[in-house]
Structure formats: C-alpha cells, structure tokens
Amino acid sequence: MTASSHPLCAQCGRSFVRRSARGRPQRYCGQVCRRAAEYELNRAQGLLRRAEQKLQDARLKTVTEQRHFRVDADKVVEFWEAEVDRLRVELRRLLEASEASSEFLKPA
Ligand SMILES: [Zn+2]
Numbered sequence: 722m723t724a725s726s727h728p729l730c731a732q733c734g735r736s737f738v739r740r741s742a743r744g745r746p747q748r749y750c751g752q753v754c755r756r757a758a759e760y761e762l763n764r765a766q767g768l769l770r771r772a773e774q775k776l777q778d779a780r781l782k783t784v785t786e787q788r789h790f791r792v793d794a795d796k797v798v799e800f801w802e803a804e805v806d807r808l809r810v811e812l813r814r815l816l817e818a819s820e821a822s823s824e825f826l827k828p829a
Contacts, residue, residue: 731818732758748819762815769808776801 727736728747732754739747749755779801783794 730754758815758819762812762819765808765812765815769805769812772801772804772808776805 727738729736730750731748733750735750737747737750741747749758776798779794779797783791783798786794
C-alpha cells in the first residue's frame with residue numbers, strides 16, 4: 722500500500738502525500754503542478770485542432786490544385802498527417818497522466 726499512499730506527481734515526478742482518500746485520485750503534488758499540466762493539455766489540444774485544420778486544407782488542395790503542383794500538395798498532406806499523429810500521441814500521454822483523464826477519455 723506504500724505505492725498508493727505515496728504516489729509520484731504526474732508533472733514534476735516528486736513523491737507526495739495524498740491529502741484525502743475521497744474523490745478522484747490526486748495526481749499532482751499541488752496547485753502549481755496541476756495548473757502546469759492543465760496548461761500543457763490545453764496547449765496540446767489547440768495544436769492538434771490547428772494541425773487537423775491544416776491537414777483538411779492540404780487535402781482539399783490535392784484535389785483543387787493543378788496537376789503539376791499536386792506533388793507538392795501531397796507532401797504538405799504527408800507533413801500534416803505526421804503532425805496530427807504526433808500530437809494525438811502527445812495529447813493521449815498528457816490525458817493519461819492528468820486527473821481529467823476519466824472525463825476526456827470516455828469512448829466517443
Ligand atoms: Zn509536482
């Protein structure tokens with residue numbers, strides 16, 4: 722039971738003592754780490770939204786662009802696909818570490 726009574730902060734990695742056994746398990750040692758984690762999560766969500774929009778624009782361009790520009794358009798699509806994948810992995814990692822994970826990770 723020592724592992725659960727002295728968990729490690731999901732943000733700074735230091736061990737801390739839980740204030741209360743009630744409610745959702747505490748994942749951070751304090752407000753600062755909790756806020757920092759929320760900030761990172763919001764930032765990752767914003768970046769992912771932007772990348773998805775860019776990917777959509779890029780895909781549209783592969784259809785509308787004149788033929789000799791399409792190779793470039795395909796490269797732009799590849800870039801944003803990789804970026805979206807990377808950000809999804811990053812966001813999932815942040816969500817799994819965060820106290821909000823139970824809200825955000827509900828099956829769609
Ligand atoms: Zn901490």
